[in-house]
Amino acid sequence: MRACESIGAGGPDATMHEYLLTIGAGGLSVHRLAREELRSVVGAQRVEDSGVGGQARRIFFWALPQPSQFCELKVPEKVYAVVLRVPTRDLGLPEGEAEAEAALAAAVVSSGGWAPALESWRAFAGAGGGEAAGAGVARGPRSFRVSGYRAGRLAAQLSSNGISEAVGEALAEARGWQVDLKGFELEVVVHINDDMLLVTVPLLERRAAPQANFALPGLAQPVAWAVARSANIAPGELVVDPMCGSGIILLEAAQCWRGAAYLGFDLDEAQLRRFAGNLRQLSRGHAISACRADVVRLPLPDGSVDAIVCDLPFGRQHGTMESVALLYPAAVAEFRRVLRSGSGRAVLLTSQANSEMLADIFARAPAE
Numbered sequence: 406m407r408a409c410e411s412i413g414a415g416g417p418d419a420t421m422h423e424y425l426l427t428i429g430a431g432g433l434s435v436h437r438l439a440r441e442e443l444r445s446v447v448g449a450q451r452v453e454d455s456g457v458g459g460q461a462r463r464i465f466f467w468a469l470p471q472p473s474q475f476c477e478l479k480v481p482e483k484v485y486a487v488v489l490r491v492p493t494r495d496l497g498l499p500e501g502e503a504e505a506e507a508a509l510a511a512a513v514v515s516s517g518g519w520a521p522a523l524e525s526w527r528a529f530a531g532a533g534g535g536e537a538a539g540a541g542v543a544r545g546p547r548s549f550r551v552s553g554y555r556a557g558r559l560a561a562q563l564s565s566n567g568i569s570e571a572v573g574e575a576l577a578e579a580r581g582w583q584v585d586l587k588g589f590e591l592e593v594v595v596h597i598n599d600d601m602l603l604v605t606v607p608l609l610e611r612r613a614a615p616q617a618n619f620a621l622p623g624l625a626q627p628v629a630w631a632v633a634r635s636a637n638i639a640p641g642e643l644v645v646d647p648m649c650g651s652g653i654i655l656l657e658a659a660q661c662w663r664g665a666a667y668l669g670f671d672l673d674e675a676q677l678r679r680f681a682g683n684l685r686q687l688s689r690g691h692a693i694s695a696c697r698a699d700v701v702r703l704p705l706p707d708g709s710v711d712a713i714v715c716d717l718p719f720g721r722q723h724g725t726m727e728s729v730a731l732l733y734p735a736a737v738a739e740f741r742r743v744l745r746s747g748s749g750r751a752v753l754l755t756s757q758a759n760s761e762m763l764a765d766i767f768a769r770a771p772a773e
């Protein structure tokens with residue numbers, strides 16, 4: 406068997422570790438956002454989509470082990486420290502089940518990825534685990550379990566249970582950790598398929614992220630965050646969502662870019678009640694409110710707004726294609742009126758189908 410080296414071993418910076426991020430539902434746009442967030446929030450490098458299992462919802466990246474920054478991420482479902490990532494064909498697994506299990510377990514136990522992965526695990530468990538976890542974390546895990554998963558044909562002689570048992574026994578012997586299937590401190594996840602042997606340690610789950618998941622949903626929170634982020638909001642600025650619906654863009658922005666003032670408008674009273682319901686979930690101390698107004702007649706003076714952020718009606722769930730064709734030019738004219746001359750900007754979300762029309766409206770000279 407060839408020596409197993411993790412793909413990309415020796416990160417872009419010696420102090421960086423390799424991580425895996427998985428994304429929940431949301432399609433390609435959320436996938437793009439995740440990559441963008443990784444770069445901007447945790448300063449990730451060598452961000453790489455995964456072919457493991459043919460799933461596009463996994464991203465490998467390198468970053469410093471900083472739990473507080475990882476907790477700011479909005480998109481990921483889970484984040485793992487990578488212990489080992491090696492092409493399955495490079496393992497040269499023997500034919501027999503017992504021999505293959507032993508070879509796989511030896512590859513996992515001898516991986517050079519344990520030191521950085523355990524350092525990450527200590528940092529993350531210590532950051533969120535409270536006093537009891539803190540003591541265990543300082544010493545390293547007292548207990549662990551291995552979750553093995555096998556798919557594909559290249560390792561068909563192995564079973565998922567066999568992998569869990571073989572790797573569990575080998576790690577217990579090599580490291581002196583106790584196997585505890587229920588009360589484990591550390592989990593080791595071993596995936597093998599026709600592409601890859603991947604060994605990871607889970608660090609973060611979505612519920613650990615410090616974000617309000619608003620009770621009255623509107624735009625997906627990661628998308629709302631991306632819209633707000635694109636507006637480059639600075640302290641002291643006035644940010645307006647003139648068709649705010651349940652207010653997700655403004656609520657998300659208020660949590661992330663404090664020090665700015667946020668104002669929402671909507672024509673529909675029912676939407677404003679949803680906004681109010683969500684607003685109650687936000688902690689006090691945010692300058693944010695909403696009231697009823699028509700986007701084409703905003704109750705705001707000329708040149709008073711620093712940034713407009715808006716999820717426009719697409720003409721499907723909200724409005725029709727005909728109403729949208731009338732609304733967009735009138736709304737853009739109003740945006741031009743209220744935005745501060747020179748520095749004012751608008752980040753507008755619409756469908757692919759409407760984006761050309763919107764670009765045309767912006768390209769046209771404003772009416773005198």
Ligand SMILES: C[S@@+](CC[C@H](N)C(=O)[O-])C[C@H]1O[C@@H](n2cnc3c(N)ncnc32)[C@H](O)[C@@H]1O
Pocket residue numbers: 622623624647648649650651652653654670671672673676698699700701716717718719723
């Ligand atoms: C796509 S939804 C916005 C959803 C919102 N981003 C959220 O997270 O709930 C568009 C919103 O525009 C509002 N709207 C439609 N026409 C409007 C108008 N002329 N003036 C103000 N709001 C309007 C609708 O009531 C709806 O809440």
